[in-house]
Amino acid sequence: MATSTVEPDYRQGERCRLAKVMRHFVLILILGLGAWALWPREDAKAGSSEATREGSASRKYTIRMAPGLYMPGRRPMNLGQPLQGLYKVRDEFEKVFPDTHIEFTEVPVSSREYLVTQLAAEQAPDILNVNVEDVWQDIQKGWYVPLDDYLTQPNPFIPQGKPGSKEWWDQFKYQSITRGLGAPDGKMYCVTLDMIETGIFYNKDIFKRLGLQLPKDWTEFMEIHRKLKSAGVTPLLANTSDMADWGMDLIFDQLYNEILPGLDLAKDPKREVYLDGYLDWDELSFLFRQGYFTKRDPRFVSVFRELKTWRQYFQKNMNSDLTKLFVTQKAAMWWTSSYAVNRMVRDPDVKFDWGVFYLPAMTKQHNRFADGHDQVVIGGPATQLEVTNSAYNDTDDPKTSVKLKRTIAFLQFMCTPENTHRVVNEVLALLPNIIGAEPRPELAPFHEFLQRKYTTTKWLYTFDLRFNEIYRRMLDLYLNDGIPEGEFMEWMETNLKTATDTVVRRKQLDLSPLEAKWKELAPIRSKMTDLAGVN
Amino acid sequence: MYAMLTPTFTLLAVFSLVPFLWAFWTSFFDYEVGGESRFVGFANYVEYLTDPTLVSSFVNLGFLTAFGLLTVTTAPLIIAKLIFSLRSERARYLYRVLFLIPIVVPGVAGLMIWQGMIYGDTGFLNELLRLVGREDLTRGWLSDPQTVIWAIVFIGFPFAGGINILIYYAGLAGIAESIHEASELDGARGIRKFIRIDVPLVMSQMKLLVIMTVIGTVQGFEGMFILTKGGPGLKTMVPGLWMYMNAFSFQRMGYACAIGVILFLIILGLTILNMKYFRSSEDLTAENA
Structure with a gap:
């Protein structure tokens, strides 16, 4: 007679009850965890206080x-x-x-x-x-x-x-x-309401250890990069979107300033008083049709070569968390804005001495198109x-x-x-833009930077968003060795053609007054060298 | 019966058919949100043919689709077969559950995990390289033009999608025991039996997964949107993402609708091709009858 291994009924019933209790326990636990996760945090409660205000x-x-x-x-x-x-x-x-x-x-x-x-x-x-x-x-x-x-x-x-x-x-x-x-x-x-400005945040401890001084011009600035790199330190933290925005505009200003009197075709009676020589979308569109900002424009090509040369000193991954890298002293400099001061002052993990300086000017010694004038304001209005x-x-x-x-x-x-x-x-x-509201002392360097002349143009804020999207993407690719210079310049030219045609059509721009001014400025341009498609 | 179908059909018409027809109609207009619309005929379609993203995005799409098809027709099928081959029913059930559990992780969360934990600066890949002394090979896997598309397609490795495994498992379970016995009598065993018997008989499941993968890849762009925004450059741009950007970032609704219609036609064409030339076991049975 075979021996039975069947459990007694009472034990099976016990196991069923236990399983039932366990199921309920797990479900209640899940519900409890869900409620805990959804419970508003303290700061969220503070943020929603207005919803419960009396009489609102x-x-x-x-x-x-x-x-x-x-x-x-x-x-x-x-x-x-x-x-x-x-x-x-x-x-x-x-x-x-x-x-x-x-x-x-x-x-x-x-x-x-x-x-x-x-x-x-x-x-x-x-x-x-x-x-x-x-x-x-x-x-x-x-x-x-x-x-x-x-x-x-x-x-x-x-x-x-x-x-x-x-x-x-x-x-x-x-x-x-x-x-x-x-x-x-x-x-x-x-x-x-307020202002923001960019600056190079630098780690004073690293600078001191390597015997580095603040640069007076771009040549010295690049020399600092070289020394830092050879010492095994990442010289600079910056991201591609800032290069497409601030980098492009600042270097563009440095390399075009000398010929600006021959290119500034429109004097807006209201805005020109404040923005001396600023190139608006109609001027950029007209100049593009004259061959500027193409691969036949040596200055335009040089702008991107400067960015590419600079890129070799940045962190390897353009998507890195730059704040973390700087705070943890993985790099010596960080190109960012006054927005970062809040973090640098209040973060207990910042355990080094730091300072801020503005980008130095490019001289002819570094680039034959530069005239050595001070770098301009690129930040400006914030809120x-x-x-x-x-x-x-x-x-x-x-x-x-x-x-x-x-x-x-x-x-x-x-x-x-x-x-x-x-x-x-x-x-x-940020720095208050209202007379009588003084900025915090920690932001004083940025107040000094803001006294400079305003940028010549802002490429990312001039044309439509499609232009911006393609420009940013292609610059990113070019800076990260994804495409060669020739292909990048082709992209830029095609993109600018579409963007300038679109802005002229959408805004119904009349370029004929610029044509007259263009002719008027011809004698000035005749004394200039390295103009687009001319020399 | 028809009255019972009416609510369903009405909802389908309102939320699916009408928007589709509206999109088709809008594709003939230069229409910007908040602006005036202007009839432009086929201009949006013609413009798309010269769009700077066209070639890159379709090359990327082709690559992603091919890779997606390769993975969906291999890994889940092999896993399903391995599970099906287990002797213990309890073990089979356990493995089915285990492979299904990861689907409770939301897709976006899964992408973020890959972005941070695997491909991040201090993610698994870079840390592994550092561990073996190859710091020089570390990189931003999703920002390096040379690696980004591979980084994208390997998301989901080892491609053991729970639902896909279940679909194949159901197909394998549906194969009659007599077929197994007959094939074994004829000497078919192991891999040979798998290739000659199992694979042809789960062809209808494979067909379903192929269609779903093609549709999902052509329509989908959320992975690219979250991880790379289609970059660097256009290295991971796909037509769906460009359509989205035109519609909601550049406000070019008419143009975006034209891209949408083109994608619809491509999906339709591929589905018809698949239905016509990809023969399932039922088709084979019908042909032999």
């Missing part, structure tokens, strides 16, 4: 603002305490205007996709913070409110006799850069606040809209020195 729902006008970096309740770069500056400004504003509620919203304003869909549907926040050059792409669509009429009126929150009591315009500290943001249609679409078409959706008419008046009033209220100080200086990153 009963107010007649609600103005939505996307403040970007200054989003209250948030901790920029996860350092320091949650921001409170804008809450304080809002609370005081709402006391003055009890019918108005200010709501702060965090939106992906850097995302073009978001903006386009929201603006087209008139659903965008009433006040946005985006680079105004992006706004210029869409000014013909009526998505943004021109602010000129308000800027030429007094700021009602400024006492008599103070800057701004006659014209709001007078409040802005960096006048030329601020006024220079006028759109090519002659109108101003933004209020510039650029625009008013969108949503701001007058109470009447659908900007002339009669009370909500629009309140929106403008809030911007004016923010521009008082006290309020700008509260908001801008709470983060150690």
Whole structure:
């Protein structure tokens, strides 16, 4: 007779019950973990405090603002305490205007996709913070409110006799850069609350150890790179997008400055006062048709050769976390902006002495097209606040809209020195652009950099986004040995042809006045050498 | 019966057919979001033929599709066969579950894991190279023009997609026991039996996976969007990503719709080719009958 190994019934029942309990336990555990993961964090609670504020729902006008970096309740770069500056400004504003509620919203304003869909549907926040050059792409669509009429009126929150009591315009500290943001249609679409500037952050300890001095010109600058590299230190941290933006513009300015008097074809009566010699899209389009900015233009080719030469001293991977590399002393220099000061000052992991200097000038000794003039400002306006078409959706008419008046009033209220100080200086990153609101001492070097002349042009902010996309991609490829110089220049030329044709068509540009000016400047150009397609 | 189908068909029409027809119509316009639209006929299609991304993106797409087909027709089938060959039913069940578990990881999270943990500066690959003393070979795998496309296609290695394994497993389980016995009597064993008997009889599953892979690769761009944005340069650009950028970044809706219509035609063509020339076991049975 075979022996049975079948378990007794009572034991099977016990195992079933145990399995049932285990199943319930696992499910409850999963639910508990899910609830814990979804529970709002402390700073998120702080950020949403306005939603529960008393009486906010009963107010007649609600103005939505996307403040970007200054989003209250948030901790920029996860350092320091949650921001409170804008809450304080809002609370005081709402006391003055009890019918108005200010709501702060965090939106992906850097995302073009978001903006386009929201603006087209008139659903965008009433006040946005985006680079105004992006706004210029869409000014013909009526998505943004021109602010000129308000800027030429007094700021009602400024006492008599103070800057701004006659014209709001007078409040802005960096006048030329601020006024220079006028759109090519002659109108101003933004209020510039603060400034940003680039600089080379350097590790003083490494410089001292290797006996390096700050460079006086580009030749010395390159020599420092060579010494650092031969000492086994990564000389510089920079990313491709900054090379396409700042790098291109600065070196372009260095190599074209000498011939600029023969190329500056348009003197915008408003903007040229502030932006001496700035080349707008119509001038660039016209000059391209004359053979400039092509492979037949030796200066243009030289701009990219300079970038390529420089690239060999950067970190190997262009997608690396540059902040981490610099903080952990993996590199001696870092080309970034004043935005990084917040991290450098507040991060406990920064255990070395550091400083900042501006890029030095290129001399003829280094490049025959350079004339040795100081490098220009490439940063400039940071928080650029625009008013969108949503701001007058109470009447659908900007002339009669009370909500629009309140929106403008809030911007004016923010521009008082006290309020700008509260908001801008709470983060150690940007420099207040309002007279009377002084920058933090740690940002003093950037204030000095901003006294320089403004850049000759901004390639990434002149044409359409398709141009930018292809230009950035191809420069990235060229700098990383993905394509040879000849192929890259072909790409640039084709891309510029499409971009210039598009801008002329879309903006209905009349290039004939430039043609006349071009002829007028011919005697000046005849004395110049190395012009496009001539020498 | 028709009344019961009406709600489904209505929803399908509203959310799938109407947008498709609208996109087809829009492809004949120069239409910018928020701007005025202008009828341009076939200009968007003609422009796409001279688009600077056209050649690169289709070459990339071809490579990705070919690699995708290679992996979907091999790795999951081999794994399914290995699992199916296990004697213990409990072990077979366990392995099926184990291979299925990774599908609970969201696709985006999976991509981020590969981006950071495998291809990152201090990711697995670079650290491994450092460990064996080949620091000189470390690189940004997703930013180096020489390695990026290979880095992309190897995401998902060893390509043991749980659902794909299950589909093949179901096919293998559907093969009649008499066929196995007959083939063994005829001397077919091991790899030979797998190639001569199993593979032809799971052809209908393979056909399904081939169609799904082709459609997914031609339509898909989210991997590229998250990992490389199609770069560096155009090294990982695909038509779907360029269509998305034109629609939502450059606001060229008409042009993006034209790219969409072209992609639709390509998928349709490839599906018809697949249906016509890729014969499944059912087709073979029908032919022999």
